Amino acid sequence: MKKKETNFIHNKISNDMMNYINNHIDTDINIDDLAYEFNISKYHFHRIFKEQMGANIYETIKSIRLQKASNLLITNKYSTITKIANMCGYSSQTSFIRAFKERFEQTPKQWRNGGYSQYSNKILSICNTVSLVGENYECFEPQIVKTEKKVAYYIREKGYGTRSKKLWQKMKAWLYTNDIENYEQIGIYHDNPIITEHSDCYYVVAIVPNSKIDLSNTNLPSFDIHAGLCACFSFEGQYIDILKLIQWAYHHWLPESGYEATTIPSYTIFEKNDFLDSSGVFKGKYYVPIKFT
Template sequence: MDNKEKNTRLENMLNPEYRARINRVMDYIESNLDREFTLDELASVAFFSKYHFHRLFSSIMNETLFDFIQRTRIEKAAYILLVERGRTVTSIAYNCGFSSHALFTRTFRKYFGMSPSLWRREKSKQGQEKSKNSQRGSNEGKAPESSKVYVEYRENRNRWRFSMDTQQQTVEVKDFPEMTMAYVRHIGPYKGNAALFETLYGKLCGWAGPRNLIGRNTKFINIYHDNPEITDEEKLRVSVCLEIDRSVEVSGEIGKMTVTGGRYAVSRFVVSEDGFQEAWQWVYGTWLPQSGYQPDDRPCFELFPEEPKDGKFTVDICVPVKPL
């Protein structure tokens, strides 16, 4: 039995309460990566005995608690190295919980086979080449599109309107309040798997509906915790969520977490099931490089302002940003 089959089987057999407790620990670690953790502390978050928690975590996650913390730190650092190119390696190391530049470099080299500085340079070159090839491919056999960009400034918000021959796209940078979310989480591959998301939302709405937590203005979002270009797809995490009042109690497979408020770039698209990746690529490849903003290191998410119609999804892609 390979790891994928083993993980799927374990996922199906796992008690929902165990899954919820492990998710709670992962959320806690991710929110506090800049400091050290103790086994007592994390076992307390999970409501497990410290004498058994480490073994339980390893059995459920297929990696030790230490390995998960170390991998999460190094993958976050790798992402920041790419999106904050003016930031020093040492600053990123401390921000992600490493006690020294030397320890960070040694750990990074173990994961990626090169130093953080070299990795940053190589990935930047690859990204630039990929962007050129993508643009070249999209223009093959097409007349050049005439495009104009209009920028509006009002009420402490920036709004970009991209007007082209074939489409019109709007991006708005605005502040979001802190949100409390109930969620169901999946760990593993998810790209292009519509049935998976249908199942996850079925579980979430099956819990929320009888509790009268779903209304006309309820926010539904998908949170992507990891960068699929950095994290192995078997360890990718996605949470499907709906906004709830902070006082609402959750149990079993349903978890609760806080989405940090702040400034987000919000791009609205109407796409089919296979159009999400192209929409994300447009945000990162077309809008972001000319916006004057860079991604912040908070998770990005998809917000669904209305129900799907005729196989089309209206989605707001929300990327946390800060000035370049």
Template sequence: MKKDTKHARDDIINTTFYYIYKNLEYKITLDELAKLNHLSKYHYHRIIKEETGKTLFELIADERLKKAANLLITNKHSTISEIANKCGYISHSSFIKAFKLRYNYTPTQWRKGKFKEYSKELIEKFLTAKDFSKIEPEIKVCKVIHCAYIRHNGYDKTIKKSWEKLKAIAYENGIKEYKQIALFHDNPVITPLKNCSYVACINVNKDFKAISTFDIPESLCAVFNLKGVYGDVLNFIRYVYHYWLPNSGYEAKTIPAYAIYHKNYFTTEQKDFDLDFYLPINVLY
């Protein structure tokens, strides 16, 4: 595959995922995504299947269900119907059917604790987690950040390759000062690490064109400062979603959590990190 073709395909996939995440609660069609990418429906859908191994319908359904599974755990004051609607399901019955087919339990059973059985092997990896309960967040409005980014499949040490490439792109485009930002689309307790979606980002100007860009939207966030070593971020995400959020007086949005690094162990020879973790939230009244 030619370099230009590979770049074009990467841009199509990035544009598609960003659009899905941004519009998760709405109906998303093949027509609008093909038009957005300036392609025929047939050509666009073929690229999606070849690059992801899934049809567009399967891709959208997968993201909706992963988000719903997490919100059922974190947003205990929202009804199942409200969560289904946030994740793009108009029909309550179709949501229940799709959820049970994917996770083996109904949304009600999942919410009442069955997710622990589903995720038993994943949870066991976090049993040695540190005590994060003394880390108090600052609740504040966080402004829009325009980013260039590289999408990475999996939460693992190979993330370093994406950061190295992003640093090289910044260097070749004369960007000397920038924030290193990571987006965490998935809860690693209920999604296998190899299937989690991680996005490495740097903030750029609006006229940046070298690779795909998007906006981290303005949002009310709980902002936690976290210092640690490899593995602590995933343990911390588990703590935030499963313990802090359900007892906080806030609920999670469908916008993904993200981190801004002060010290990034993926881009230095050091083994520790220092970051601010941003969790987009709604206030419970």
């Protein structure tokens, strides 16, 4: 098998695994069973994943569990710590608290009681953004919408910010190669950039074609984007404004909204995307999957 074909297969296996982890984070993810499904040995499964994603698969699962839990502890104030641990795949509250403290240097209770704010501001200060303290974001009151399932073709890489522009340029080349003119541009935050250092963020750039086109031979993987209830925030501004809006949505709007967040990642649908077209601004709608309580 040619090296290019092998790399494509390995990339698809790794991305399918990442999608599985995100979609089944509340379950006991069994690597032996998944390796069997892909018809490869457990050893090669681990090797392929680390080669493609640059991280150990068990550490990746742990990181995703804790990150999703860190969001839910802020937004789902009527859920107990035990319930949130279970929603993120922890059957033992003791092991959850130990792992959480190792990652965030505070207990889940300390995080929930306000520790998240200082931690998030520290992450954002690293990328030269500013704290939201004292700013009025009432104008960002969202619409509650029901979204439909979308099939998205995507590129996933680690690194958010300056690397994002390179990913969108790759996606532009793919659009030109496949003569796709009518499409939606979507940025998906599988890692929340307000609580994860941007060099460690997995960021997904995705395209949803708006017309039927044969992409059976494309070299990009695809997945289904969430269908369901979302809070939809319209915005226009610079790159840092997107991050500030994400922080405000999770830290201010959601805890007081009467809704709760889910473990499904949030995403942005762009009308203007400076990463792609150098327009100088970003304009679009930011979607946060929610549930009625």
